[in-house]
Amino acid sequence: MALLEIRNIVRRFGDFTAVDGVSMSIESGEFFTLLGPSGCGKTTLLRMIAGFDSPQAGEILLDGKDLVSVAPEKRPIHTVFQSYALFPHMTVAENIAFPLRMRGMGKDEIGAKVKASLEDVRLADRGGRYPDELSGGQRQRVALARALVNRPRLLLLDEPLAALDMKLREQMQIELINLQREVGITFIYVTHDQTEALALSGRIAVMNAGRVEQLDEPSKIYDSPKNRFVADFIGTCNLIDAEVAASGDEKMVLEIKGLGEVMAKGKGEPGTRGTLALRPEKVRIGSHLSPETEENHFKGTVHDFLYMGDVTVYIVEVAEGVHVEALLPNSAAGRPRILAAGDPVEISWRYDAGTFLHE
């Protein structure tokens, strides 16, 4: 049985439907992420799991038992808030002791647990400090320690790293993964940052306009996006309008306006319109490429390029109005020079590098 079962949850605010029939089941011990742009309903869904909001339709079950009728303070679920929401009038140790006190635990037991918890998050010497005397990363760790100290069944994290700078965020991501593995508590993580979601999660639910667009492992979501929204939202992606010209069982030929025929994996009814989603890093680019079998090969000119340090992103015009982004690591062997705008180039990609998304 799944730890948390969400069935056809609906939440409307006036005319606006924030969560529109969402279902998912989350297994015990999972690092599960709700990913989507702001306003997609991920935070509303999280608040309903925490109990701060109630669905107008649908069920939420924890261990198979109804959760909607349980008051937030009675749910074995804790939240790490985006703003951390540390109590400013309490020391770090008092903050961490708070959930234990609310459970009526004895003083000695609280003391021991708080001490162990402070050590877990490497703040053993900061117990007597007040939150405003800590750095952003330390506050983040206090918020985690406070939410984990009485071992909830489920930990909800609402964009917990959004307030940190990039370097610290990467460091905290690693800490989060390790912490989750150590404590073995199920994490539900909300973010709009797709790289964060890919790096942290066991599974991701990509949400848009109150619905789940795709729910899968990070690599599946990245490599085989189900639709145009997911392809576009996760990473960068070439999205090229195409139409099925002919199809076999595993391969098909797509007709792209202005470009001609392209081989792709999958099958489809001829005449079906859709989008070819192609990741820039799967497109080869060079002044001269030796064509290989099973590759699509085109000549074009560099329309523009973005030098990013480790890689360069080229926008190649392969036909009038058809642009393909290609990514070239700057460490690529034998690369004579950075291609400049206007240079003639060749690009190619294997037939199975992209995904055809039916409309």
Added chain:
Amino acid sequence: MNRDKWLISGPPLFYLVVFFVIPTLIMVIASFRYAGEYGGLAPVLLHDANGTHLNLTLESYQEYFSDFIYTRLFIKTLVYALITTFFCLVFAYPLALMIARSEKKRRDLLVLLVILPFWSNFLIRIYAWMIILGPQSAFTVALNGFLGLFGMNPVRLLFTPFAVVVCLIYVQLPFMVLPLYANLEKHDPALLDAAQDLGANGWQRFWRVTFPLSLPGIYAGVALVFVPVLGIFAVPDILGGTKGIMIGNLIKQEFLEARDWPFGSALSIILTLGAMAIVGGAALFARRRDV
């Protein structure tokens, strides 16, 4: 830079020196002088056969300590001030909390309603209480009718300590509501969500989060209510009769009716020092980490 500082702080500093520091010093000196023959003050310097000498005395202070009645009046004033402060806090806290948690666009209107009484004259508002508490008022008649149901004797409300305290609470209530509201309005609602999320029920959320965070607002409100009540004389003058008088009335009497300026000054100084001692002591006692 330095000159700018003086330009900015100069006018208020000048104002306070001329209209507060100097008058206070004059009063301190007056409390050590003799009363003039027909009221006012006797000269500071006395010329006689032995030459010129200072004509100062501790008589006024001796008079204060010679009769416990003055200290008793002081204590009574203190008790009135404490009762007033207590009820203002009890009434104002829920009100301030309600305003702070109401819809944002409604808050300004509610605050306006709280300060609305300031638009009418202070004395007129006190006289209004004379009518409300008068023996023939609807309120008094209804109250006595109610008491009569239980066989109790009718009570008189006007010209009693009750009338004084009720009016003091009414007059001072906004001064408690405003600082409390200013404090409560700034509280981060996420803190209450966090407390609830971590297992705190409504009662615990209030006493563990809202209340401790509002302490600075409570201190400010208490100071704004308590200290002015100590020196107030208009309310007991109009509503207190003989039983309801406070230290402020005595000071006023000494200046205007008894024409004993030195004693009036001494009482004022004692009141000021007493108020400072109480507030200072409370501040020391309550000294903790500012939030």
